[in-house]
Amino acid sequence: MRRARTWTGYLFVAPFLVVFVAMLVVPLAYAAYLSLFKDQLIGGTVFGGLDNYARALTDSRLLDGVWRMARFFLTQVPIMLGLALFFALALDSGVLRLVRLFRLGIYIPYAVPSVVAALMWGYIYGPSFGPLAQLADKLGISSPNLLSGDFALGSLANVVTWEFTGYNMIILYAALRAIPPELYEAAAVDGAGPWRTAWSVKIPAIRSALLLTVIFSLIGSFQLFNEPQLLQRLAPNVIDSSYTPNLYAYSLAFTSQEVNYAAAVSFLIGLVIVIASYTVLLATNRRSKP
Amino acid sequence: MTTITARRRRGNVLTLAMLAFLIYFLMPLFWLFVASTKTTGDLFSSFGLWFADDFSLLSNVRATLTYGDGVYVRWLLNTLLYAVTSAGGAAALAALGGYGFAKYRFRGDRALFGLVLGSIMVPTTALAIPTYLLFSKVGLVNTPWAIILPSLVSPFGLYLMRVYAQDAIPDSLLEAARIDGAGEFGIFFKVVLRLLMPGVVTVLLFTLVATWNNYFLPLIMLNNPSLYPVTVGLASWSSQSAAGGGATGDLLALVVTGSLLSVVPLVAAFLLLQKYWQSGLTTGGVKQ
Numbered sequence: 001m002r003r004a005r006t007w008t009g010y011l012f013v014a015p016f017l018v019v020f021v022a023m024l025v026v027p028l029a030y031a032a033y034l035s036l037f038k039d040q041l042i043g044g045t046v047f048g049g050l051d052n053y054a055r056a057l058t059d060s061r062l063l064d065g066v067w068r069m070a071r072f073f074l075t076q077v078p079i080m081l082g083l084a085l086f087f088a089l090a091l092d093s094g095v096l097r098l099v100r101l102f103r104l105g106i107y108i109p110y111a112v113p114s115v116v117a118a119l120m121w122g123y124i125y126g127p128s129f130g131p132l133a134q135l136a137d138k139l140g141i142s143s144p145n146l147l148s149g150d151f152a153l154g155s156l157a158n159v160v161t162w163e164f165t166g167y168n169m170i171i172l173y174a175a176l177r178a179i180p181p182e183l184y185e186a187a188a189v190d191g192a193g194p195w196r197t198a199w200s201v202k203i204p205a206i207r208s209a210l211l212l213t214v215i216f217s218l219i220g221s222f223q224l225f226n227e228p229q230l231l232q233r234l235a236p237n238v239i240d241s242s243y244t245p246n247l248y249a250y251s252l253a254f255t256s257q258e259v260n261y262a263a264a265v266s267f268l269i270g271l272v273i274v275i276a277s278y279t280v281l282l283a284t285n286r287r288s289k290p
Numbered sequence: 291m292t293t294i295t296a297r298r299r300r301g302n303v304l305t306l307a308m309l310a311f312l313i314y315f316l317m318p319l320f321w322l323f324v325a326s327t328k329t330t331g332d333l334f335s336s337f338g339l340w341f342a343d344d345f346s347l348l349s350n351v352r353a354t355l356t357y358g359d360g361v362y363v364r365w366l367l368n369t370l371l372y373a374v375t376s377a378g379g380a381a382a383l384a385a386l387g388g389y390g391f392a393k394y395r396f397r398g399d400r401a402l403f404g405l406v407l408g409s410i411m412v413p414t415t416a417l418a419i420p421t422y423l424l425f426s427k428v429g430l431v432n433t434p435w436a437i438i439l440p441s442l443v444s445p446f447g448l449y450l451m452r453v454y455a456q457d458a459i460p461d462s463l464l465e466a467a468r469i470d471g472a473g474e475f476g477i478f479f480k481v482v483l484r485l486l487m488p489g490v491v492t493v494l495l496f497t498l499v500a501t502w503n504n505y506f507l508p509l510i511m512l513n514n515p516s517l518y519p520v521t522v523g524l525a526s527w528s529s530q531s532a533a534g535g536g537a538t539g540d541l542l543a544l545v546v547t548g549s550l551l552s553v554v555p556l557v558a559a560f561l562l563l564q565k566y567w568q569s570g571l572t573t574g575g576v577k578q
Contacts, residue, residue, distance in 0.1 A: 012390025031420035095301035113503040115521040131338030223413040270416035
C-alpha cells in the first residue's frame, strides 16, 4: 500500500515535470552549451570555452545596460512599492471611503497588456497629439521632450509603475487582511495611533509579502523588454538596441546573428537576476534573526 | 466624540489623496477611449482628453475589424486560442503536480519541488532564445505550438496549487475515500478537484493574463502575420504607421481602436472573477 502510494505521487507530478524539463531545463542547458562556442570568420563555429563570457564581462554595451537596469531597480522599484504599500495600508485603514472603487481602479492597469500600455503612454508622451504637450502648449510653456536622453528612463519608469503598482498593492493588501486580530489588540492596549500601528504592527507582519514583491520587481526590472522595445520607435536615438540587457540579447540573436554570444549574454542576465534575488533574500533573512 | 470627527476628517483627507492617484491610474485608459472615438484628423486637431465633434467610435471599430481582410479579428482569435489552451494546460499540470507534492511523500520530492521553486527566478527571456533555436531545429517555429508549449510551465502556479492543496484538502477526507476503496486517481477526479477549483481558477486567470499579454515569445517565434497574437499585430501596425506617412496615416486610428478592443476582454474577466484573483493572491503572498 505504502509503496503503491509512493508511485502514485510520481504519477501526479510527472506531467508537470516532463514539460518542466522539456521547456525549462533543456533550453537552459542548451543555452549553456551554445555559450561555450564562438563564431569565427575563418573556421566557422569553434569551441571557445569561456571566451564569450570574458567578452561579455568587458562588453561596455552590455555593462551599460545592466548598470541602467540597476539604477532603474533602485529608483523605480522603491517608488512603486512605496506607493503600493501606501495604497494597501489606506485600503486596510478602515477610514477610507469607496474602498472597492480604489482597489479595482488602481489594479485595472495590470489587466492591460504591456504592449498596449507602452503604445498608449508613447502617444500620451508624444509631441504631436499627446495631451501633455497640448496642455503645456495651452499654458504657453514649452513641454520637455519626455523621450529625450534626460527623461527617457523616467518616462519608462512611469509606464512600469503605472502597470504594476496595483498588482503589488493587491498582494500587500491581501497580506494585511490576513493579519491575526490579536496583534491589533495588543497595539490598541498600548494606545498606539494609526500611523504607529501601521509602522510597528502591520508592516512587520507582512514582511514576507513585501519580500515577494521586491523579488518579483527585481526579476521584472532586469528583464525589461516590451516597454523599451515599443518606445524605441518613438526615440530610436535615445533607446538604442542595447538600452536594456534583454534588448541587447535580442538584437544580438536576431539582428547580428551572433547566436552563441547571445546565449552567453542571456545566460549572464539570468545569473545576475538569480544572484541579486538571493542577495535580497539573504540580506533580509539575516536581519530578521535575533 | 472628538475621536470620531478626527477619524472622519482623516478619512476625508485620505479619500481625497486616493482620488488624485486614481485619476493617474485611470487617465491613460480614459485617453484611449476618447482617442478611439476620433478620426485620425481629429486626433491631431482636438484636445486629447476630451471628445471631438464627430463621434467615430463605431466607424473606427468597423475599420479596425475589416482592415486587411479582417486580420485583426484573426489576431484576436489567435490570442484567444493561445491563451485558453496555455492557461488550461498550465492549470491542469499545476493542479495535478501541486496536489502530488502536497499530499504524497516520495523519494526526492523535496529536491524536485525546490528545483521547481528555484526556477521561478529564471528569467523567461533567458529561455526564449535557446527555445527558439531548439524549436527551429524541430520545425516548431512559426506554428501555434511555439507559443503554447513554453507557456504550459508555470512554476508559480505549481507553488500556488501546492500551498492551496495543503490547506483545502483534509487528510482525513483522503483516508475516508481510501477506506471506501476508491483508487488514487478516482479520488483526485471525484473528490479533490472540486475542492481545488478556486485555486485552479486563480492559476488559470494568471496564466491567461500572462499569455494574453505575451509579446517577446511570439515576436521571436512567429513571422507569419496570420499567426500573430494581438500584441504583436498591434506592434506591427504601430511601426507601420510610424514609418509611413500619408499612405498609412489612417493606421494610427486603427492602432488606438485596436488597443482599446484588446483591453476590453481582460478587464471584463478581471471584474467578473474578482473573488478568485484576490483569494489566489492571498494564498501566494501570505504563506512563506
